Amino acid sequence: MTFRRCAGALAGLALLAAAGFVHAAEPKPVPKLVVVVSVDQFSANLFSQYRSRFTGGLHVIAEQGLTYANGWQSHMGTETCPGHSTILTGKHPNKTGIPANDWVDPVTGKEVYCFTNTANVLADPLGGGNGPVGPDNMVATTLGDWLKAASPASRVFGVSGKDRGAIAMAGHHADGVYWWREGFGFTTFVEPGQTAVDRLAPVAALNAELKARFAAQPPGWAYAQEACRKLEGDYVIAGEAWHTTVPPRRFAFDTSPLLDEVTVEAALRLLADQKLGAGPATDLLAISLSGTDRIGHSFGTQGPEMCEQMYRLDTALGTLTRALESVPGGAVLVLTADHGGSDFPERLAQRGYPQARRVDFKIIERLNAGLKARFKLEVDPVAYDGSGLMIVGKGKVRLPQPLRGKIAKAAVEMLASEPDVEAAFLLDDLLKTPAPPAGTPPELFTLQQRAALSAVAGRSPDVAVILKWGVFPLRAKVGGAISTHGSAWDYDRRVPILMWWPGASGQERMLSVDTTDIAPTLAHLIGVTAPADIDGRCLDLGGFAVAACPAPAPAAAAPEPQKPGFRWPWEKN
Numbered sequence: 001m002t003f004r005r006c007a008g009a010l011a012g013l014a015l016l017a018a019a020g021f022v023h024a025a026e027p028k029p030v031p032k033l034v035v036v037v038s039v040d041q042f043s044a045n046l047f048s049q050y051r052s053r054f055t056g057g058l059h060v061i062a063e064q065g066l067t068y069a070n071g072w073q074s075h076m077g078t079e080t081c082p083g084h085s086t087i088l089t090g091k092h093p094n095k096t097g098i099p100a101n102d103w104v105d106p107v108t109g110k111e112v113y114c115f116t117n118t119a120n121v122l123a124d125p126l127g128g129g130n131g132p133v134g135p136d137n138m139v140a141t142t143l144g145d146w147l148k149a150a151s152p153a154s155r156v157f158g159v160s161g162k163d164r165g166a167i168a169m170a171g172h173h174a175d176g177v178y179w180w181r182e183g184f185g186f187t188t189f190v191e192p193g194q195t196a197v198d199r200l201a202p203v204a205a206l207n208a209e210l211k212a213r214f215a216a217q218p219p220g221w222a223y224a225q226e227a228c229r230k231l232e233g234d235y236v237i238a239g240e241a242w243h244t245t246v247p248p249r250r251f252a253f254d255t256s257p258l259l260d261e262v263t264v265e266a267a268l269r270l271l272a273d274q275k276l277g278a279g280p281a282t283d284l285l286a287i288s289l290s291g292t293d294r295i296g297h298s299f300g301t302q303g304p305e306m307c308e309q310m311y312r313l314d315t316a317l318g319t320l321t322r323a324l325e326s327v328p329g330g331a332v333l334v335l336t337a338d339h340g341g342s343d344f345p346e347r348l349a350q351r352g353y354p355q356a357r358r359v360d361f362k363i364i365e366r367l368n369a370g371l372k373a374r375f376k377l378e379v380d381p382v383a384y385d386g387s388g389l390m391i392v393g394k395g396k397v398r399l400p401q402p403l404r405g406k407i408a409k410a411a412v413e414m415l416a417s418e419p420d421v422e423a424a425f426l427l428d429d430l431l432k433t434p435a436p437p438a439g440t441p442p443e444l445f446t447l448q449q450r451a452a453l454s455a456v457a458g459r460s461p462d463v464a465v466i467l468k469w470g471v472f473p474l475r476a477k478v479g480g481a482i483s484t485h486g487s488a489w490d491y492d493r494r495v496p497i498l499m500w501w502p503g504a505s506g507q508e509r510m511l512s513v514d515t516t517d518i519a520p521t522l523a524h525l526i527g528v529t530a531p532a533d534i535d536g537r538c539l540d541l542g543g544f545a546v547a548a549c550p551a552p553a554p555a556a557a558a559p560e561p562q563k564p565g566f567r568w569p570w571e572k573n
């Protein structure tokens, strides 16, 4: 179209508008329901791979809403607990206090699960799993907490396939936090003074229905999408031949699309039964869908299993978007992920990434042999927890200073000659590393800055280790986990951030935003105050009858380094 014809068309539009035929959409009133969905392990790569094939909820959300294809979980420790902790706190893991899914307590030498809470009990009698849990290990507050402080009548619910997905997003004062446990249904934690029956009441009827349904027809998995069948293939993993197909050799509910389907069903039940978005105060429903992660770990991302999962997730989310269209007070939905992911290294290596491989775990043996001799130690001083090294004595209790610091430094030097290792950083240095200057896009963060965003005093390992691009810290076993995430690389850090509400008109926003931007954006929309020390920034959504986001505060001349604030018992004075 020439400029002249284009200008003519615009003039014509202006005339039509003046005549009342075309008009800008009226700003919508502020919605009374906020729904935040985290699709566990939904990398930006996976989203773009399937985007054109979605016809259900993901199609509606991505094509009618605001699509940020370049969202970032910008820290290094790209795991479920830290990733979920950023979404509704507006803070990176170094400020949520959740650096990893597990860490080793420096004083006891015992492994600690991210949301362990021994003051609570579980509402179900199954035992095992992650044991009693609760939100207390997370030191940051969430959007739901800010909302409850502003309007106590607001209701906050969380539901997930995993305890950590629900707890991290629902926050400290939720009305209900539920996650799926096979053999029981949706469960929760019970705090002192509460009863399991009361806490489970909102999901009791659904649990009974699901139990009867699966007793009448045991759950299974057959192809729902014939198009996925052509992705079948044969691989050899750790010496074992494996044919990828649906149903997989060992069907499990938790590693099938059924997990997200029941989780969405539970979310819809809470929406209807609790009349969310129908009261005078704004409500929050946080949904974490774990199926993509479980399937990614078990089967990788490029086989028939993930293909089936993507189509069925899209269908399940369609039931959610349809339900949100009739929420009386209006609804807004944000969909993102706790971290990304990639395929398993054997298939990557076949597909043009010859550097993709599993880490040589003998690194730890080599480190221990060298350090033991050099420092004349009786026990191995290095323990590896998946993201770094702990410098320990007997019973994995951390060694005292200054010995611990000297061994850590020597370990960093030794790692420099390991071919699987890209970089290693001392925790003490990471705790002093300033945050990246405001406005720096996450893809430009240095490796040290990424690692610093995951560094928590008293919880993170003494040495953060970044493996080479395409090197995975996982042993393989067909039938167990063969693929993983958790690295500082962009395949694990880049996630979609999609914002949608009924009546939204599609808009692509292609430059980077961070998952820490979600909470301040929603807080601004619904008129609650976020804490002053959050990392994220408010993003203008448009379309609602609210003022534009306030201008960001001018950047400080020199950012404050993180204060360690933690002393080992033997360092107290």
Ligand SMILES: [Zn+2]
Residues within 6 Å of the ligand: 041, 080, 293, 294, 297, 485
């Ligand atoms: Zn995972």
